[in-house]
Amino acid sequence: MAVVTERIVFLIFSRIVLVMSFILFSLSGYSQPDKAPEFEIQDLDGGVIKLSDYNGKVVYLDFWASWCGPCKLSFPWMEQMYQKYGSQDLAIIAVNLDQDRKLADRF
Secondary structure (H helix, E strand, C coil): CHHHHHHHHHHHHHHHHHHHHHHHHHHCCCCCCCCCCCCEEECCCCCEEEHHHHCCCEEEEEEECCCCHHHHHHHHHHHHHHHHHHHHCEEEEEEECCCCHHHHHHC
């Protein structure tokens, strides 16, 4: 029952964020896409991921933590989106915010 409640809260919250984003986008007078600022992060194997490596792709940047219930629910959705749109240049970068890597590994 708690998982169902978490999922409902996640879905409602994500819809609200999406609608608010569209409203703010519409009101902003935004007309030309700006280039996202470059950043570099370390991957799990010690390599470097740079945003510019994904030039020309749609990048979904997700920040998550092991203590975040809705984050856990978002992983299957991200996997579905990648399976559906990965061949159409969708890239997903998931950034863990835990201080202890063991927590992320157990997630």
